[in-house]
Amino acid sequence: MDKKLAPIIVFTYKRLDTLHKTISSLQLNALASESLVYIFSDAAKSINDEAPVNEVRKYLHTIAGFKEVNIIERESNMGLANSIITGVSKIINEYGKAIVVEDDLLLAPNFLMFMNRALDFYERNLKVYSISGYIFNIKPNNDIPYDVFFIKRHCSWGWAMWKDRWNEIDWDVEDFNEFKNSKLKQRAFNGIGSDLSSSLTRQMNGEINSWAIRCVYNQFKKQTYTVYPLKSKVINLGFGAGATHTVKRLNQYKAALDNELKYKFNFSEDIFEDKIFIKRFKNKYSMSTRLWFYLLNKFIK
Numbered sequence: 001m002d003k004k005l006a007p008i009i010v011f012t013y014k015r016l017d018t019l020h021k022t023i024s025s026l027q028l029n030a031l032a033s034e035s036l037v038y039i040f041s042d043a044a045k046s047i048n049d050e051a052p053v054n055e056v057r058k059y060l061h062t063i064a065g066f067k068e069v070n071i072i073e074r075e076s077n078m079g080l081a082n083s084i085i086t087g088v089s090k091i092i093n094e095y096g097k098a099i100v101v102e103d104d105l106l107l108a109p110n111f112l113m114f115m116n117r118a119l120d121f122y123e124r125n126l127k128v129y130s131i132s133g134y135i136f137n138i139k140p141n142n143d144i145p146y147d148v149f150f151i152k153r154h155c156s157w158g159w160a161m162w163k164d165r166w167n168e169i170d171w172d173v174e175d176f177n178e179f180k181n182s183k184l185k186q187r188a189f190n191g192i193g194s195d196l197s198s199s200l201t202r203q204m205n206g207e208i209n210s211w212a213i214r215c216v217y218n219q220f221k222k223q224t225y226t227v228y229p230l231k232s233k234v235i236n237l238g239f240g241a242g243a244t245h246t247v248k249r250l251n252q253y254k255a256a257l258d259n260e261l262k263y264k265f266n267f268s269e270d271i272f273e274d275k276i277f278i279k280r281f282k283n284k285y286s287m288s289t290r291l292w293f294y295l296l297n298k299f300i301k
Helices: 016-027 047-060 079-095 111-122 176-180 183-192 196-204 212-222 275-284 287-299
Strands: 008-012 036-041 068-073 097-102 105-107 128-132 148-151 159-162 225-229 234-236
Touching (some): 008 079, 016 047, 016 097, 016 105, 079 097, 079 159, 097 105, 097 111, 111 128, 111 159, 111 225, 128 212, 176 183, 176 196, 183 196, 183 212, 183 275, 196 212
Parallel strands (some): 008 036, 008 097, 036 068, 128 225
Antiparallel strands (some): 097 159, 105 234, 148 225
16 A cells, blocks of 8 residues: 555453454454554453453553554543543544554454555545444445445444544534524434434433544534445444443344455445435434334343
């Protein structure tokens, strides 16, 4: 590749089992040996977490296979949202772009190639907000001649962004009072997922601590797009008993990892909205789908 590779930022806490799978899959990527890696290790939130956090940190210092590995061990617990906001800000402002993963993702061998090529291809297209490596199982549309499609919703499971887009995000959501008093804006925000307005409200009420919903809200206001692959380069492993921020049992967002080992991708210069893909995408976040999986997770053991 001609352009400089984006640094990889990894955020981790206490799950050594999934972290090991994340790092191992990254090491198998074609561009791993040429890539800089920054790993942010959050400190234990309670005394019960100290031992697993220490085990994670011990493992971090054994990691090889990359151009350079930089480990940042937090001295106090920041929580996922604050850790990501401060960590990404530090690295993306230094390098102008970044690829971000958390410690519960399994990555395809062409993940880094896809992310770097997409970052280069769409860098100057300000209609593009971010790049996603993940897409849940979705029926292919034979009418799409590209390896990507476009949706106005950022994804936090293996993603990439540029400095200028990241730095424009209003993390304080200063216009929230206006938003909460406008049913029209709430309905519009829910246009790409019935969960969005309620998630933003919960964030602002202090019920959750999410960087991602604030990121998506900023994207909504800008009316920009996330580039999604037709075949997922990411699987989320965080749907188990030790998961911190995901559903503990049934996963409505299952994905099949891309195993074609394709390293050249057909990107579209023009942003297009494929009605079939948008309908299938929105269905995953519909009220009926969310309610169905809620009931399954509540009553099925």
